[in-house]
Amino acid sequence: MRLSHITKRFGTNVAVDDVSLAFAPGEIVGLVGENGAGKTTLMSIAAGELAADEGTIDDRTSAGIVHQHFLLVSEFTIAENLALAMWGRDADAIIRDSGIALRDVHRRVADISVGEKAKLELIKAVARHPRFLILDEPTSVLAPAEARELFVVMRQLAANGTTVVFISHKIPEVLEVATRVVVMRRGRIVADGGTMTASELAEAMVERRQVERRQQVERRSDSPVRQTAAVNRTGESDLRLPMLQLEEGLGVHAGEIVAIIGVAGNGQSELAASLRDSLRGHVAHIPEDRARDGLIAEMTIAENIALAEKRWRPRIAAKTASALIERFDIRAQSPLQRAGSLSGGNQQKVILARELERKPEIIVAAEPSRGLDIEATRFVHDELRAAATRGAAILLITSDLDEAFALGDAIHVIYRGKLSDRLTPAEAAERAPQLMAGVERRESGVGA
Amino acid sequence: MSGKLRVPISVSRIGIAVIAATTAIAGLALCGIAFGRSPGELLAILAGGSIGSSFALQGTLLKSVPLLLTGLSVAVAFRAGVWNIGGEGQFLVGALGAFLGARYGVIASLMAAVVAGAIWASIATAMRLWRNAPEVLTTILLNFIAIHLLGYAVNGPLQEVGGKYPQSDAVPARASLPLLGNLELHAGVVIAVLVAVAAWYLLYQTAEGLRLRATGFNRSAAKWAGVNVDGQLIRAMAISGAMAGLAGGIELLGVTHRLFERFAAGYGYAGIAVALLAQLHPLGTIASALFFGALTTGAGELQRTAGISSMVATLAQAIVILAMIAFMRRSKTSS
Numbered sequence: 001m002r003l004s005h006i007t008k009r010f011g012t013n014v015a016v017d018d019v020s021l022a023f024a025p026g027e028i029v030g031l032v033g034e035n036g037a038g039k040t041t042l043m044s045i046a047a048g049e050l051a052a053d054e055g056t057i058d059d060r061t062s063a064g065i066v067h068q069h070f071l072l073v074s075e076f077t078i079a080e081n082l083a084l085a086m087w088g089r090d091a092d093a094i095i096r097d098s099g100i101a102l103r104d105v106h107r108r109v110a111d112i113s114v115g116e117k118a119k120l121e122l123i124k125a126v127a128r129h130p131r132f133l134i135l136d137e138p139t140s141v142l143a144p145a146e147a148r149e150l151f152v153v154m155r156q157l158a159a160n161g162t163t164v165v166f167i168s169h170k171i172p173e174v175l176e177v178a179t180r181v182v183v184m185r186r187g188r189i190v191a192d193g194g195t196m197t198a199s200e201l202a203e204a205m206v207e208r209r210q211v212e213r214r215q216q217v218e219r220r221s222d223s224p225v226r227q228t229a230a231v232n233r234t235g236e237s238d239l240r241l242p243m244l245q246l247e248e249g250l251g252v253h254a255g256e257i258v259a260i261i262g263v264a265g266n267g268q269s270e271l272a273a274s275l276r277d278s279l280r281g282h283v284a285h286i287p288e289d290r291a292r293d294g295l296i297a298e299m300t301i302a303e304n305i306a307l308a309e310k311r312w313r314p315r316i317a318a319k320t321a322s323a324l325i326e327r328f329d330i331r332a333q334s335p336l337q338r339a340g341s342l343s344g345g346n347q348q349k350v351i352l353a354r355e356l357e358r359k360p361e362i363i364v365a366a367e368p369s370r371g372l373d374i375e376a377t378r379f380v381h382d383e384l385r386a387a388a389t390r391g392a393a394i395l396l397i398t399s400d401l402d403e404a405f406a407l408g409d410a411i412h413v414i415y416r417g418k419l420s421d422r423l424t425p426a427e428a429a430e431r432a433p434q435l436m437a438g439v440e441r442r443e444s445g446v447g448a
Numbered sequence: 449m450s451g452k453l454r455v456p457i458s459v460s461r462i463g464i465a466v467i468a469a470t471t472a473i474a475g476l477a478l479c480g481i482a483f484g485r486s487p488g489e490l491l492a493i494l495a496g497g498s499i500g501s502s503f504a505l506q507g508t509l510l511k512s513v514p515l516l517l518t519g520l521s522v523a524v525a526f527r528a529g530v531w532n533i534g535g536e537g538q539f540l541v542g543a544l545g546a547f548l549g550a551r552y553g554v555i556a557s558l559m560a561a562v563v564a565g566a567i568w569a570s571i572a573t574a575m576r577l578w579r580n581a582p583e584v585l586t587t588i589l590l591n592f593i594a595i596h597l598l599g600y601a602v603n604g605p606l607q608e609v610g611g612k613y614p615q616s617d618a619v620p621a622r623a624s625l626p627l628l629g630n631l632e633l634h635a636g637v638v639i640a641v642l643v644a645v646a647a648w649y650l651l652y653q654t655a656e657g658l659r660l661r662a663t664g665f666n667r668s669a670a671k672w673a674g675v676n677v678d679g680q681l682i683r684a685m686a687i688s689g690a691m692a693g694l695a696g697g698i699e700l701l702g703v704t705h706r707l708f709e710r711f712a713a714g715y716g717y718a719g720i721a722v723a724l725l726a727q728l729h730p731l732g733t734i735a736s737a738l739f740f741g742a743l744t745t746g747a748g749e750l751q752r753t754a755g756i757s758s759m760v761a762t763l764a765q766a767i768v769i770l771a772m773i774a775f776m777r778r779s780k781t782s783s
Contacts, residue, residue, distance in 0.1 A: 276672065287672040294672070298665045307662055307673040312655035354673070 001046065001063075001132055001163065006055035008041055015041040016052070017187035023132065025161045028154055030178030032169055033205055034263065038187040039167045040068075043134045046165075061163075064130035066121050068137045072109050078120055079105040085124040098126040100153050115146040122150070126157065133157060134165045139173055140265065151177045169263050171201050171437045198439040206401070206433035250412070250419065252393040254361070257384065259396040259408030260419070261428075263436055267417035268397050272366045275395070279362060284355035288366035288397070290344065294351050297340025301325065301332055304339045305354045324353040329379070345376035352383055363387055366397040381407060401432065461727050468725060468771035469739055472764040479763065483756050490750070497749020498742035504749070506632045510703060512741030514539070516640045517695035518719025519737050520647050521688045523728040525569075525583075527651060528684030529664035534572060534587025535692040536716025537594030538565040542693025543700045544598060547606065547616060547707050550623035550700075557623050558639075558697050565693015566686040568594065573685040577678060583685075591716065599709050606707060615708035625702040634702035643691060647730035650687075660684050692716060714762065721765040724772040740765065 001023045008016040016038045023029065031039050044050040047063040072081050079091035082105070086094060091105040102119050109117065118138060125133060135154075139147040154164050154177055168174050174181060175198060183191035183204040191204040252258045262268060269288060276285050287293035295304045302321035306312050321335035328349045332342060339350060348368070355363070365384060369377040384407060388394050398404050404411055411428035413420040413435035420435050473491070480490035498508050518535040525532035545564025549557040571590060575581040599614075606616045625634040651657035662670040663680040671677050695715060700707065722740055726732030740761075747761035 285672055285674075287669075292666075293669050296662045296665045296669050296673075299662060303658060303662075304673075306655075306658060307670070307675060310655060312653070312658045314653065 001061055002058040003042075003046060004056050004058065006042065006045055006052045006057075008038075008045060008050065008052050014187050016045070018055075019184075019187070019189055020055075021182065021189065021192075023163045023165070025131070025163055026158050028158050028164045028166060028177055028179045030174035030181045031165055031167045031184065032171065032174055032181065032201065033184035034169065037184040037205075039184050040136055042184070043136065043165060043167060046132070047134055061131035062128070063132040063134065064125035064128055065134040066125045066136060066138060068140065070117050070121055072117060072120060074110040075108065077106050077108055078102065078112070081109055081120060082124065082127075086127055089127075094127045095123055098123045098153075099156055100126070101149070115142050118142055118146070118150075122153065126153075130162065132163045132165070134167065136167045137169075138166070139168065139170060147173060169205070169437065171198050171205075171439050175201070198437075199434065202433040202437045202439055206436060250395070251422075252362075252395050254393050255388055255391045256409045257388050257394040257396055257407045258422075259398060259404035259411045260414050261398060261401055261404045261411060261432060261436065262414035264399050266414050268366065268399070268414060270417070271414070272364060272397055275364050279364070282358070282361040284358065284360035284363045286351055286355055286363070286365040286368050288370075290348060290351070290370070295339040295347050297338065299339060300336045301330070301339050301342070301350055302335040304350060305357075308354050308358055324357060328353045345372045348372060348376065348380065352380065356383055356387055359390065360387075360392055363392050363394045364397070365394065367399065368396070369398075369400065369403060377403075405429065461729075462732075464772075464775045465725055465727060465732070465736070468768050468775065471771050472743075472767040475767045476760055476764050479760060480756070483754070485754060485756070490754070490756075493750055493754055494743070494746035496746075497753075498746035503632075504745060507745040507748075508738065508742045509633055509637055510741075511744045512737045513636045513640045513702070514695040514699050514715040515718055515722050515740050515744075516644060516733060516737035517691050517698070518715050519722030519726065519733045520644055520719075520730055521691035521695070522719045522723035523726065523730060523733055524647060524651070524660075524684060524691065525688035526723060526728050527664045528660045528680060528688075529667060530681060530685055530688070531582075531584040532569065532572070532587050532685065532688050533584055533720065534569060534590050534689075534716070535695075535719040536712050536714070537587070537591035538568045538689045538692035539696035539699075539712045539716045540591075540594040540598050541565060541568040542696030543707060543711055544601060544696075545693065546697030546700045547619060550619040554623050554625060554701060557619070557701060558694065561693045561697025561700075562690045563693070565696065566690040568693070569685045569689020570682070573682050576681070595712075598707065598711060602707050602709060608706075613708070616706050618705045619701060623701055624705060625698065634698075636698035636702040639694070639698060641734065643694065644730050644734050647691075647733075651730060656683070692719070695719075718765055721768050724776075725768050727772070727776075 003019060003021045006016055006019045007014070019038075019042060021042075031043065033039050041050065043065065045052045046057065047065040048060070049065065073084065076084070082089075082091045082094050095102050095105065100119050100123050102116060102123065109120070112120075122135070122138070138150060142150065151173075154166065158164050158179075166174065166178060175196075180194050181191070181196055181201065182189055183201065185205065191201075196204075250258075260268065260271070272285075272288055296307075302314070302317045305321050305324060306317040309317075318335045324330070325332050325335060330342070330346050330349045330353070332346065339347060342350065352368075363384070368384065369380045372380065381403070384394060384396070396404065396407055405425055405428075408425060408428075411423045411425060411432070413423070413428070413432055415435060415438045420431075423431065473494075476494070477487035477490050480487050497504055499505055518539060521535050521538065522532060542561035542565040546557045546561035549560030568590060569587070572581075572583045572586040575586045576583060602616055603614045608615055608617045625636050627634055628637065649657075651661060659670065659675045660680050660683075662673065662675055663677050663684070667677050670680075696712070699711075699715070704711065718740060722733060722736045725739065726736035743764050744758075744761045747758040747764075750756045750760065751758040
């Protein structure tokens with residue numbers, strides 16, 4: 001299979017940018033890169049699930065793809081799910097042929113473990129005998145032992161001449177199983193080769209950021225250290241990874257912005273949710289999932305803003321909202337417009353207006369500029385900086401490194417629910433790639 | 449400017465309700481053919497029996513009182529995102545409470561009805577918070593418990609002194625609701641309208657109502673905005689149960705004066721149709737309750753003069769519910 005000059009755009013965003021790539025039978029290709037680097041898009045095109053805007057595919061072979069999210073019917077048994085995929089064949093025979101161990105096909109999928117579900121998806125794909133098999137983040141839900149089992153299957157498939165593409169951002173695993181590694185960044189291939197060290201890979205994956213010290217605003221140096229949170233919780237997420245094990249308090253001083261960066265799914269959402277439930281006092285929250293948690297779409301802008309206030313007087317609320325629409329430059333016809341009818345950027349501005357107008361002492365902002373255009377992003381950043389200047393302690397949780405370096409006075413990297421030491425932006429620029437990929441063990445003595 | 453934006457929305461909502469109500473009436477009229485009557489004749493009987501005379505009109509108003517209160521009960525719960533299908537049970541328990549409190553006078557009796565209904569509904573909330581049991585199931589099961597509780601009461605401890613029928617003695621005269629002037633109407637009519645206005649004020653003019661509605665629309669977003677979602681649910685359900693309980697109390701003290709099996713006669717379930725037709729708006733519920741009240745009294749007249757079962761009123765309720773759900777689904781998917 002050979003991909004030539006593949007380009008794919010989503011709106012103005014170029015997901016895959018003029019990529020050419022050839023695959024040989026029997027290869028295990030590790031495809032790595034940050035979130036949004038274009039890995040999944042490229043492979044969906046290779047599998048024929050997406051059409052490329054430009055470019056050609058030669059020698060297309062039968063391709064199978066195992067998605068990151070399960071496509072299984074929970075209420076059905078393993079055998080029934082296999083029957084949906086391959087009607088008329090005996091479930092036990094399919095499993096035996098695949099070489100993957102999965103016992104008792106009469107169990108309901110709802111009752112089996114996440115690792116077994118991943119295996120079942122793999123069996124479904126392997127049963128069609130593809131010559132080209134794509135596994136999208138297959139180990140993200142697996143325990144280490146299960147991952148090793150998966151690698152054995154991958155090697156068997158490769159030995160039989162199948163090309164296996166293994167999409168991942170876990171560098172140690174990629175180095176363990178792949179015979180060739182391809183690194184993508186911002187829609188392009190930036191490295192391709194057989195022998196790379198973990199450090200080289202991490203460097204290639206994560207662009208080095210130039211650290212520009214932003215203008216040091218006048219800080220109240222005498223302000224006491226304000227603990228925004230002392231979270232000590234061992235939780236299990238749906239992914240069965242031990243998420244969020246923050247042994248010590250996470251400290252944020254008044255007037256300071258502390259950024260938490262990391263690959264999505266390493267405990268950021270759990271951290272934000274636990275801070276929402278545990279922080280008391282004058283706290284503002286900017287939720288990560290704007291569509292679900294941001295605004296009440298059915299209610300008006302005025303009503304949404306008033307949710308943060310103790311009193312509700314419709315007329316006064318409409319006046320307040322009008323003033324905020326003006327100040328935050330929200331493109332709305334009236335404060336009585338339904339919030340759901342606003343564009344994404346304007347919805348985010350309404351959230352900011354509601355949360356920041358109260359002059360909070362602590363702000364927890366998760367992905368505050370996700371999906372916003374440049375102008376709106378700048379606006380969000382200016383507001384957060386202004387809040388810090390005013391003396392608020394700000395915790396910024398973001399997967400956008402540019403944002404973290406543009407705003408953060410200090411940076412923590414979160415990996416598998418654990419925070420790194422407190423890093424200065426300069427230190428973070430140096431070490432973030434390794435820390436984010438989990439190839440550098442945590443060292444002590446760098447903290448604040 | 450704000451007026452311009454809001455008018456079309458409310459006009460279209462009223463339009464939907466009118467269409468649904470008309471559909472129900474048209475469905476009923478067509479049913480008349482099955483009984484060998486012309487649709488026109490049927491409509492004439494319906495109209496005459498419900499609004500045709502002062503007597504009929506008073507009957508309609510009396511039927512509308514419990515419908516208005518159970519409708520408001522459903523509307524408040526649904527607004528908070530809770531499927532309270534337990535109006536029937538809360539109505540019965542409210543009547544039981546009112547009966548027990550009757551010896552202390554009409555005010556105490558009504559208070560007892562309110563408290564009993566609130567507690568009965570709160571059992572469902574408690575099960576939700578304790579074991580995440582869905583209210584759709586718990587409230588409907590609580591209905592059956594309430595029905596049998598009443599059955600036991602009127603066959604056992606609360607049975608009339610004579611012990612002849614499965615019913616209670618009449619409540620003392622001083623616990624009866626006073627009549628309005630020289631009409632057949634009791635003071636419950638005024639109470640019900642006041643409760644409707646209070647419900648409107650609560651939902652749209654107070655912070656409590658704002659948060660209650662936010663919780664109903666999007667629990668997750670409400671939580672992020674700092675709303676204590678559990679607290680909202682507890683209070684919304686208690687208020688909802690209190691309204692249905694009050695309906696039962698008023699029915700006892702104003703109309704029947706006795707408890708008996710089948711006391712609720714479907715008022716609790718009818719409240720769902722009333723609330724849906726009003727699109728969960730408290731003031732709309734007044735109009736909606738009057739419509740269903742008229743339908744019920746009109747259906748009674750149908751049974752007496754044309755020999756058509758008054759169950760057709762239930763049929764009309766069903767048509768309204770289905771029509772409203774169809775419209776709501778459409779407006780939700782198109783927006």
